[in-house]
Amino acid sequence: GNSVTQMEGPVTLSEEAFLTINCTYTATGYPSLFWYVQYPGEGLQLLLKATKADDKGSNKGFEATYRKETTSFHLEKGSVQVSDSAVYFCALRYAQGAQKLVFGQGTRLTINP
Amino acid sequence: DGGITQSPKYLFRKEGQNVTLSCEQNLNHDAMYWYRQDPGQGLRLIYYSQIVNDFQKGDIAEGYSVSREKKESFPLTVTSAQKNPTAFYLCASSRGQADNQPQHFGDGTRLSIL
Numbered sequence: 722g723n724s725v726t727q728m729e730g731p732v733t734l735s736e737e738a739f740l741t742i743n744c745t746y747t748a749t750g751y752p753s754l755f756w757y758v759q760y761p762g763e764g765l766q767l768l769l770k771a772t773k774a775d776d777k778g779s780n781k782g783f784e785a786t787y788r789k790e791t792t793s794f795h796l797e798k799g800s801v802q803v804s805d806s807a808v809y810f811c812a813l814r815y816a817q818g819a820q821k822l823v824f825g826q827g828t829r830l831t832i833n834p
Numbered sequence: 835d836g837g838i839t840q841s842p843k844y845l846f847r848k849e850g851q852n853v854t855l856s857c858e859q860n861l862n863h864d865a866m867y868w869y870r871q872d873p874g875q876g877l878r879l880i881y882y883s884q885i886v887n888d889f890q891k892g893d894i895a896e897g898y899s900v901s902r903e904k905k906e907s908f909p910l911t912v913t914s915a916q917k918n919p920t921a922f923y924l925c926a927s928s929r930g931q932a933d934n935q936p937q938h939f940g941d942g943t944r945l946s947i948l
Contacts, residue, residue, distance in 0.1 A: 725876075729927075755936065764840075764924050764939035810876060821892070822867075822937060824876035 727811050727825035734801055735833050742796040742828050744785075752786050752813040754778075754794040755822070759808045768796075768809070776826035803832045824831045837861065838940035840925050845917060845945045847912065855910045855943045857925035860903075864930050867937065870894060871922040883908055888900035912945065920947050 728743040746754065753772045757765040769778030774789035783798045794811060813823040838859045847853045859866065865884050870878040879892030883902040897916025898938040902908055908927075912919045922944050 762941075764838075765926075766939070767936045770936060790922045812876075821879060821882065822877075824878075826874065826876045834910075 723752070723813060723815050723823045725811050725813055725823055725825035727828050729826075730808075730828040731829060731831060733831045736803055737800045738832075740796070740798040740801045740805075740830070742811075742830070744794045744796065744825060745790050746794065746811075746813050748792075748813055751789075751814060754785070755764055755812045755814065756783070756785055756794070756796050757810045757812060757824075759790075759810065759827070761807075765810065789790055792818065801830075801832050803834050805821045806830055806832045838925055838927055838938055839944050840923075840940035843941070843945060846945055846948050847945060848948050852911055852913050853945065855911060855912070855923055855925075857908045857910065857940060858870070859906055859908075859925075859927045859940075861927055861929075861938065862905070863938070864905070864929035865928045866902070867926040867928075868892075868898075868900065868908070868910045869924045869926065871924060871942075877924060880910065885925045916935075919945055 756768040771778040773785035867882040868880040881900045929935040931938035
């Protein structure tokens, strides 16, 4: 079946550190891949996406590359800020008649000043 | 501004009671979704609707019901048959079935049992 596995949190970093949150997936066919961010008490916001192999999604200094050979979509940022503290979700969408998203369990990120 | 509005933000239910969570969108999106989020877990799909007057069960539909009488509205009823309803409920919508159309989320409703 389709599934997403994220690195377990929580992750705690100092401001300006380099961030990587690992995400791997299992899917039939060629899914689209997404990273969503959830700030405390809020819904999810789309952070970035990639719809085919070797695509790189980027937004707000975050990047992720769709790697079909390793079935991965790792999230990276070169220099994190305190305002990046949130829960990050990796997700895939398989387009077989409906847009059904499958989410990873989420990774809580805390950035200390 | 266009967006998704969920209400109420917090909801309390007594044992044996049905409660309905509201979700309204003014994005003119065809598809709408309901997810449940439990602490430390990802989102799980409850129900989804691709078009007015049509909806399908997701992965955890038991104890829930929905309706889609209008394009902009997709209310979720948590029935007394749902034995563990305490969770954070998120509504989402998307433009259609094209693969590059992302889902947009509301701010959620937190349901607790009294």
